Amino acid sequence: MSHTMLQLNGMHVKFEPGQSILDVATNSGIEIPTLCYLKEAAPTGACRMCMVEVAGARSLVAACSTPAAEGMEIWTDSERVHRARKLNIELLLASGEHDCLVCEANGNCRLQDLAYKYGIIQVRFPRSFHPHQKEEENPFIIRDFSRCILCGRCVQACNEVMVNRAISYGYRGSHSKIVAGTDQSYFDSDCVFCGQCVQVCPVGALVERKSRYRGRTWELKKVRTTCPYCGVGCQLWLHVNDEGRIAKVTAVEDGAPNKGRLCVKGRFAYDFIYSEDRLTTPLIKEGEGFREASWDEALDLVATKFTEIKEKYGPDAIAGVSCARSINEDSYQMQKLFRSVIGTNNIDHCART
Ligand code: SF4
């Protein structure tokens, strides 16, 4: 046996030093269920869903936070593992108000998926009373603590991925809660409403306020696009309902450059596309007002005016400011137009929108 080999469900598999049991299983095509594991953050082993059996170990171990070791014999799907996972799912279901029918996460909830996968027909424990009020005071995010399973993914996303450090664990025992600042509302805390916590929440404890009642998960079509705001070019999924309206926006998990992250504008500020005030045709100023015009008429007018100004005052009397939201090719063409056609280096772009 090589020094980097172990046994996984009876198979001999190689691993790299530093990999966890979860990494080795994933690389070998074996699925170990997780609720708290967040790829970009340090594993915590908080949810206990990834428990596996290791020969010689006194108890089951968390696959996400246990390093793989030479000669280990691991069982990811044994009867004992199944029993532990089922118990865990039942305890989580009993810990709050997991009423799937009216939950926004219905169809996109890892707890629901696991309850189905492990055949949880009945929960043996009484449902706990949940002491914390729902928070609906801000325009972006609803926090429903009765559905929170305290997995900590939101805390890790806020602290380790976005480094906003707005939320953490608070209180103890049955009063445990994810708190913003000193248990303030998001609105009164240091939260910048990037919504990363919402993106990583595996259940319906954090949901986009605007997406409520705009369509169930299975009714929404995902369309990939580039964020229309700044020049970073973050990759988005638009979740579009059958009326053609955006129900919500999420980040593309593995897409460069944002790798699953978004800012408040990219995630929440898309309503402008439905604004009645949007310009849909060029406008030409006449007297005190504007009149609608065709693109041909408007472009001819601009070309004529530029030519007149250039002939009268020289090319440096003209300057161009291009839009930072434009794609590289458009920005290139803009500077080419100003330098080669108009003959001036007076060209810049607005750095921020
Ligand atoms: S919205 Fe962003 S800053 Fe606010 S709590 Fe969530 S992750 Fe942290």
Ligand code: SF4
């Ligand atoms: S709000 Fe969601 S992500 Fe945060 S601890 Fe609760 S269940 Fe986990």
